[in-house]
Amino acid sequence: MPAPQALDPQDLLHRLTDATPAMVTDLERLVRAESPSLDGDALSTCRTVLAEIGTRLLGTAPTILPNDPGNGRPGGLLWQLGPADTQPVLLLGHFDTVFPKGTLKHRPFLVEGTRATGPGVFDMKAGLIQGLYAVAQLRELTGQDPAVALLATADEEIGSPAGGRVVTQWARQCRAALVLEGAADGGGLKHARKGWSFYDIRVKGIAAHAGLEPDKGRNALSDLAKIIVALESLAAQDDRITLTPTLASAGTTQNTVPDRAQVTVDVRVPDIRTQQEIDTALHRVVAETARLPFEITGGPNRPPLEQARAADLLVTARTCLDELGLPWPGSAAVGGISDGNLCAAAGTPTLDGLGAVGGGPHADHEWTDVTHMPQRAALVALMVERLGAAAR
Numbered sequence: 001m002p003a004p005q006a007l008d009p010q011d012l013l014h015r016l017t018d019a020t021p022a023m024v025t026d027l028e029r030l031v032r033a034e035s036p037s038l039d040g041d042a043l044s045t046c047r048t049v050l051a052e053i054g055t056r057l058l059g060t061a062p063t064i065l066p067n068d069p070g071n072g073r074p075g076g077l078l079w080q081l082g083p084a085d086t087q088p089v090l091l092l093g094h095f096d097t098v099f100p101k102g103t104l105k106h107r108p109f110l111v112e113g114t115r116a117t118g119p120g121v122f123d124m125k126a127g128l129i130q131g132l133y134a135v136a137q138l139r140e141l142t143g144q145d146p147a148v149a150l151l152a153t154a155d156e157e158i159g160s161p162a163g164g165r166v167v168t169q170w171a172r173q174c175r176a177a178l179v180l181e182g183a184a185d186g187g188g189l190k191h192a193r194k195g196w197s198f199y200d201i202r203v204k205g206i207a208a209h210a211g212l213e214p215d216k217g218r219n220a221l222s223d224l225a226k227i228i229v230a231l232e233s234l235a236a237q238d239d240r241i242t243l244t245p246t247l248a249s250a251g252t253t254q255n256t257v258p259d260r261a262q263v264t265v266d267v268r269v270p271d272i273r274t275q276q277e278i279d280t281a282l283h284r285v286v287a288e289t290a291r292l293p294f295e296i297t298g299g300p301n302r303p304p305l306e307q308a309r310a311a312d313l314l315v316t317a318r319t320c321l322d323e324l325g326l327p328w329p330g331s332a333a334v335g336g337i338s339d340g341n342l343c344a345a346a347g348t349p350t351l352d353g354l355g356a357v358g359g360g361p362h363a364d365h366e367w368t369d370v371t372h373m374p375q376r377a378a379l380v381a382l383m384v385e386r387l388g389a390a391a392r
């Protein structure tokens with residue numbers, strides 16, 4: 001490669017803006033490779049498409065990560081660029097989506113005006129394309145590979161059973177994590193995400209005929225109902241905590257005292273201390289309220305992405321947007337989780353929501369504004385360059 005060149009932010013943005021039609025074409029290819037998290041064949045096809053696009057743009061093929069040993073589903077992709085002795089910046093995304101195969105038939109990839117629609121267009125295939133174009137443009141403009149690890153996992157939407165370990169491992173090795181998940185409403189960056197815990201609570205009762213001898217039964221459903229009411233008080237003192245019973249089942253027939261009852265509880269918390277406190281309190285409240293034998297499984301799944309981890313990167317983002325002549329889109333704390341939570345928990349400075357600008361994640365009206373694709377790619381590219389320069 002030729003000698004390194006200084007980077008001109010305006011030139012970067014112009015070139016990426018010129019590349020918008022190519023970005024949209026690649027986005028279409030990626031969206032048309034449907035990739036629901038539980039469909040191994042579809043994931044593997046989508047991974048091939050992503051690998052082809054990235055190899056063309058970055059000039060090098062990715063490492064294909066091992067299959068999930070538990071179920072054999074495909075692993076993700078990793079491009080590791082730049083000098084081996086420089087700590088890279090992690091660009092993080094996932095190519096699985098929540099939409100079942102066949103969604104394309106009634107919701108094909110379309111661009112109308114500035115809006116692209118299609119399954120996974122916002123969460124988060126546009127973000128992946130933007131990340132690849134950002135790195136490609138940096139290579140072209142500076143004449144060298146930036147120190148970057150670009151990781152695309154295949155199981156984020158189902159809680160990252162295999163990808164999570166890889167994310168944590170790479171986050172630990174990187175100076176910062178830029179997460180290419182879709183932006184908050186209006187394009188806002190995401191400087192904090194709540195932590196997520198979930199619990200399955202099962203109560204065991206004794207079955208009996210509800211008409212003939214109900215007194216011989218022990219009603220697991222009634223016991224569980226009291227537990228649920230008691231648990232809801234845990235979130236009542238602090239509006240940053242939510243505790244939501246989501247799935248429940250009980251009983252066997254309409255005229256039998258239920259001998260079993262089960263509920264799943266979804267808990268969102270603002271910080272790690274609260275996550276631990278709620279965990280302890282939940283076990284205590286169930287034990288104090290239950291009159292019948294019970295069992296609790298589950299617990300904290302994702303630690304929070306705490307604001308302190310994003311603070312320095314927010315400043316970097318703001319400076320880079322100024323240099324690009326782009327407006328500050330604001331930043332938000334959100335309830336949803338991403339693999340960014342894992343990066344922050346690994347102790348790595350993490351900023352999320354750097355991907356697509358649009359809306360409707362997981363919904364049929366999901367959309368991405370294509371005019372923001374080059375702007376976001378330019379922001380990511382300039383942040384990578386500035387973070388790398390700070391390291392030299």
Ligand SMILES: [Zn+2]
Pocket residue numbers: 094123124156181182338
């Ligand atoms: Zn996502």
